[in-house]
Amino acid sequence: MIGHLILRLTIWFLLTSDLSLANIIIGVTIALLLPRGYTSPGVWKDWLGVLWKAIVAVPTAYKEAFEIILRPHDYEDITLEQAPPKRTPGLVFLDIYLITFTPKTIVVRHRKDGWYEVHRLREGRNS
Incomplete structure (x- = not known):
């Protein structure tokens, strides 16, 4: 409350x-x-986990930005990341936001089966 x-x-x-x-x-x-809904303790645990990821994402974003500036990152691919089960829409939004927050990754699509398609930049050259 x-x-x-x-x-x-x-x-x-x-x-x-x-x-x-x-x-x-x-x-x-x-x-x-304003009306409020019931939030289970499991959801609070998920929110605290996402909050911690948000705190960690800021220095990670700076680190990745400097890596992109200093070393070439011209290899790219799309990978799948599984979303934790039973995510609320707010937590799905925050997951996508945190993945996209760092310069080397962006979520291309959230699939119905609980996976995120993530576009990533990697060091090295395309072969």
Whole structure:
């Protein structure tokens, strides 16, 4: 409950850019009136895992960007990565976002059978 309230208030304040008392009252009221769904502990565990991946993705993205600048990456391929089972649409979006966040990879397609088609740049030359 508190996590939902904080998230909703954060979004509200980012959208309105106003920290006046009236706007805080409106934001709290809206955050409390919006419906919320039940979230199982397994989903929270998945969200925490994705949060950790997001934290790790930032330095990884910088590292990959410097690698692309310093060494040629002209080999490319498409690989399959299996998505964890029973992902909510929000977690699927975050998975795709995190894969695409790094410069060497981009998700081409999310297949119905639970796989991501990922385009990757690799070092070396095409043969």
